[in-house]
Amino acid sequence: MSQPFDVIAYTADACVYCPICVNDMYEGKSIDYEGNEIGPVFRDSEFDYPTVCESCGNYLDLRLTTDGVTYSLGLLRDAVYDYTVTDFLISVANTLDRYLQDNYILDQFDIMTKDVLGIDK
Numbered sequence: 001m002s003q004p005f006d007v008i009a010y011t012a013d014a015c016v017y018c019p020i021c022v023n024d025m026y027e028g029k030s031i032d033y034e035g036n037e038i039g040p041v042f043r044d045s046e047f048d049y050p051t052v053c054e055s056c057g058n059y060l061d062l063r064l065t066t067d068g069v070t071y072s073l074g075l076l077r078d079a080v081y082d083y084t085v086t087d088f089l090i091s092v093a094n095t096l097d098r099y100l101q102d103n104y105i106l107d108q109f110d111i112m113t114k115d116v117l118g119i120d121k
């Protein structure tokens with residue numbers, strides 16, 4: 001079972017990395033290339049934007065602040081207008097599902113992915 005203090009990512013050299021990539025890049029060291037401590041990102045850490053690993057690009061399912069929810073909704077709104085769906089945007093929508101109910105933009109994004117583009121997220 002996941003705990004609030006589970007480490008799900010790390011910050012190093014002013015970027016966020018998944019545990020696999022941080023291990024590959026820093027090989028167990030505790031100091032990054034800028035000379036700062038490599039910091040853990042705990043499961044209940046909150047971010048102002050949806051985040052991917054800087055190295056492999058995998059989506060990091062981190063909690064969002066209120067600003068993070070607003071920013072993420074903006075990404076989905078733009079996607080609906082531009083008619084674009086990416087794996088990243090689908091992950092963002094799945095994260096937002098946990099925060100919002102009866103949201104117009106989220107509904108429009110779901111309609112676009114499922115009904116129009118046939119993507120089953």
Ligand SMILES: [Zn+2]
Pocket residue numbers: 017018019020021022053054055056057058
């Ligand atoms: Zn990674």
